[in-house]
Amino acid sequence: MIRRDGVVLDVSVDCYFTYDTNGEINKAYGTTYNLGKQKEKEKELRDAKEKSIKLLNKQNVLLSLFDKGESVLFQWKNDKHLTIEYVSSNIEELLPGNVATFNSGFVPYDSFIYKDDKKRVFKEIELARKEKKDAFNHEPYRIITEKNEIKWVVANTVSQKDLDGKITHFIGSVTDITEKNISEKKIVHYLRLIDEHIVTTTTDINGVITDTSSAFCQLFGYTKEELLGKIYSILIPKNMEGAVYKCLWKTIKENKIYTGELKNIKKDGSIFWINSKILPLVNDENTRTGYLAIGHDITDKKMVEKLSITDDLTKLYNRRHFNNFFEKEISRAKREKKCIVFMMLDVDKFKLYNDTYGHQKGDEILKKIGNVLKGFTNRGGDYAFRLGGEEFGIILSLDDKEKIKEHAQRLVEKIESLHLEHKTNTVSKYITISVGVVFKKHDSHLSVKELYKRADTALYRAKANGRNQVAFD
Template structure:
């Protein structure tokens, strides 16, 4: 980062969404002393003539005057960076006509934005125009994952970058349904939400998982924009921003290294989120904590490698038995596991919990140190609460842990329901 270059420039930033404007301003003002903000195109135009900026950063869709119309009315050679969630090619083509220098797709990557600012300033000193029209179209084609479908979701065209990334070519892609990229893990409710949004003429944006031609999965921030003709939707333009590597790195921070279950840190986050969600939906919340019986004896008898294998086997059973989107399984530490689930009443939750410990029992993992069963078993404590009786996270965890303690001291290989359940 060339801090000296940034310190000496004047930037006009036009953004109508307060949260985005505040975040971008907070970070860029650390490096750019002459950083000015406006909340719409009219305000931006007035400020432009007052501060004479070296560069303009603007959103497209804004009240009073949109970003592209503002640029058109200003009619200046000042470099322009567009930040937008919209993927309609008409916007791109209009921007090209206005000699826009750079596109940043929302959500804004601040590092990418700073690089774009530096590139614009440097290149503007060397040449009157940053990109000719054909160069910008070429850059979009070679670098942006763009695809176009008709109103029924049949692919009509895509960028070279899209073909290279997904492994498809025009011959085996054009004319195919949008489902060709569909990942089997994606719930139907996601596509229902997608179609309801774009069929109503609105822009859809969400993280989605897809698969390439070779079945390799990838995750993108997916932005789909309808295109209209005579007030009818005739096509949809999709821009995908690949975040696969980023999501994998995030996954490493929330996963337990050994079992690949969620870790204790993520448990602390999810229990809060799920309590809030279930309260909004006026349902039931359940926390089941489980502990492998006589696990120290197991490690002493069979060694730590076998102990690790036993932990992974228990984790596998729990993960394969909790398939709903609202089910979460954690390794809380050592031989202790946790399961968060919802929308089952007390009796249903107890039945589900007993099913889990039976499945672990049925794995028949030898444990001669377990004098009763001669196999790996678990004890578990369950707390189930109706939304009207929620307490704070620490108390709920304690109720489950207390029930686990009772299970441990009343014969093991069982679930004990907390007396606080209601």
């Protein structure tokens, strides 16, 4: 039907007729109904039906995903036992049993919650009820199967509410994390073992301590709080050889791994040794962000080593160490183009001293001379040795011949100034020494044996010239 304004309408018409005496229609009556609104309702019903079918399909897809996934889908009644109304078909992987039995509406979920965790789980549920939460998560808890197997699970839950906002059901996914939990516990256990037994520390690129292990703190005698934010250099002795320290920093600044034996100092001031491996730490852009040091205490090892290279009486290095060290020192001098300085000294008329005062007194003299030599070689690169009997050796890191002469002469004077009585000494009434010095440039190509022989010759000349003096090769 077309309305006067031109709008086309869908209508329904009911007609009634009257007839004359001859049986012919003489009048017609009709009722017209506008069908537009009815058509709209029918369309709304069709759309709603299609939407419901789509939602149902989506729900079936989601349910099928749960059926195949690791998480089990649950629907529980909001009652005191959390009665199960629905579970996805993969329930048997979590709780062995018949799916139909779980979906019967008579199985209480709380019967599966481990007794020690039940109070906590229901406390979380009660809080959700009280606050009418739309969703909440449980902290991991344990469930127990009919075979008394304990499993760790984590649950994510949403609330279903009625028109009054009251929670009627809970829907949630429950995931078995037993293996993950075991793995995490193992990792925590291993990390604790590492923390307690492995000496580790991390610093930023400037050497500021950012973390330490418990073993590190125990070894150094500090608490972690005392170390964090401090420069690592507080743990390094002030007399640590500069060459070692420079080599360390040069290596790690080139993003290389440094390995070496390093001196350290404890909070109480005692010195000990660590075999250290220091690794640069880099970010994803390969930019250095700090350093990780791993080590272990080798103090006992170093003490044994020191005993093997130390003279028992004077505590200077012994002849064995001298033989090994002198060869390396010559190689180092050639490599670094440094001069080689070796002094050999001998106590004047020492046999007569022992004959006069006894060997015990003679040992005391050697100890006192050893103490002087320790002070005389306290710079980095200077070393003192007891070569045997009353004979000593010194290796110096000096390149100036005049300074070497002055140095050697001061040593001679220092020994005599101790005023250690020696009645049978022909050059003084005190203990004196004679010194032979060999001074060669790095390109001299002399062997250890040749250098030793030249120093010995110089020492013989010092004695022949009257003792208590220095002679050069």
